Amino acid sequence: MSSAINSVRSPLEPSSFSRKSAATLIIIYAFIALVPIAWMVMTSFKSANDAVSYPPKVVFEPSMEGWVNLFTQRSRQSKEYLKSLPPPETWYEELVRSRQMVIAGPSRFLGRFLNSLIIGFGSTFLSVFFGALAGYAFSRFKIPLKEDLLFFILSTRMFPPIAVAVPIFLMYRKLGLSDTHLGMIILYTMVNLSLAVWLLKGFMDEIPLEYEEAAMVDGYTRLQAFFKIVIPQAMTGIAATSIFCMIFAWNEYAFAVLLTFSEAQTAPPFIPTIIGEGGLDWPAIAAGTVMFLVPVMIFTVVLRKHLLRGITFGAVRK
């Protein structure tokens, strides 16, 4: 009898069996998804030998070698020369000397990483800004040929962006936009804009017109109402759109290889070049990849709150 009472539950609630199996599935999936990332983080703290040892080492002596290698350029020297040098001043100099090398200077990684940040965030901001303006216009105004325009905007996403690589390459060379931050920002903005317009139009359609009307009656112009009322309420949509745009711009490889070589080169085309610099330096590559992962992860985690809030936001009374 008591078991019968225990099993009483609302038909809308999942049974404890299905809840448990769902949890198990999620844990298994998270584990599978996280193993490569965990392995990458571990590799970045291994010594060069440990990184390639077989069977693979799970327990190892941590070393900062990969990280030091990532940020420095080194040159191999004879033992005699190393002995003639004054004792190393820092722990990383010591580490490099123990591998019979000296630090020749900083590597180009930090610059490439900064390029990635500038181009990634710059293009994300512009995509979302213009996407919000265009999405609002499409959502609120009577625009002749609205459906066709929207379809046209979407159609730019119907082919892979790289399909237009050659014309863009030629155009950029003529315009002097090759290997510039501005050029890359424009390019990624262009690719992301169609997505941003569609997503944000959808989110803005959900915001009742009355809020803006209330603001306009209260003495605000339409543009002021847009910034004070529409934008704050579209935050969920803006967060989601930003994440999508950011991930694309951050990870983009093909155009970056094609259009950037030094000044504006981003991290994705740079990281593979580490391989060529001093043999297969797996710990340095892993360190570079970990670094590369961090900003987009922080960005997503910060905006995640907005994403979750969007689901539970219940202030609109319909």
Add this chain to the structure above:
Amino acid sequence: MVEIVLQNIQKNFGDFIAVKNSNLKVKTGEFFVMLGPSGCGKTTTLRMIAGLEIPTSGNIMLDNNNVTSLRASQRDIAFVFQLFALYPHLNVEKNISFPLRMQKMKSSEIKERVREVSQLLRIEHLLKSNVSTLAGGDRQRVALGRAIVRRPAAFLMDEPLGTLDTEFREKMCLELRKLHNRIQATTVYVTHDQTEAMTMGDKIAVMNQGKILQNGTPNEIYSKPRSKFVGSFIGSPSMNFIPIDSAIEKGATSIFIDGNEFNIPEQHEGTIADKNFIGIRPEKMTLSENQGISGEVYASEYLGTRNVLTINTEVGQFKVRVSKDIKVSPLENVKISFDSHSGIIFDGTSDKALQSAYMTI
């Protein structure tokens, strides 16, 4: 406080005419109610006064200034929306102060004004709450607060009580009216609920299909409807329309229904049609012993103070409001008579009320 005048206002949405050539005058300090079924154009009219829609033709005057083409933000009018439109990302205090912050007012003054308004509406304890946690009535008060705080020239309200439950609605009706008596602001109030209209309005305009059919005091609208629609829309149960199978001439003082002669107020106009109607309110009808339209009781609704009888007759089904002491049982045969002073003749073709000794507006 302003006087609002609409001159020949028309609004088309494509082929659909939402508001047809309407004229209206709302006097300074008046509580003016626009009443009509949904889709009659009352909200569109209100939105045109607010500046949220631009009329296709006609003029909107606020105190003799033509504001027809002015933006909503330049008209100094407050609007209370049906769903309140409280900004969900701001708390109660910020919602109320929102219009003031536009005016570059000093923050100390904003605080003072918000305090004053929240005191008036008894929502001081809610100032820091999130609007999404408020109950319907409190949302209503916050929306009103946001309108009042600006001290606008006029208030426009679009069915602001529509989403509240009945008990609360009656309470808010009273509060709104009290508030109006206190601040004496010109108010245009849109509703489809005749009880709200009758209890609150100084003046009522009844609209249907984009046209203003009649505007006047609640009593005028109720007792002297100018068309069949107004008669049937106002009043619950609504007016009875008894068909008359003959034309009625100017000067007539009696009519024949179902073989009975009834006195009517002296007619100042004659009908054009051969089939016409006489409109009688249910409370002006009585059960009579000797002479009257004979019928059979179909149903009897006991309403505490009154009894509403539904009676089937040869000439149609009528509602009669009688004292609660009169007991009749279904299927009982009765005769109906009516008060000869308040009958209104409606022309069968135009549905318009004819002028008579009683019907003088």
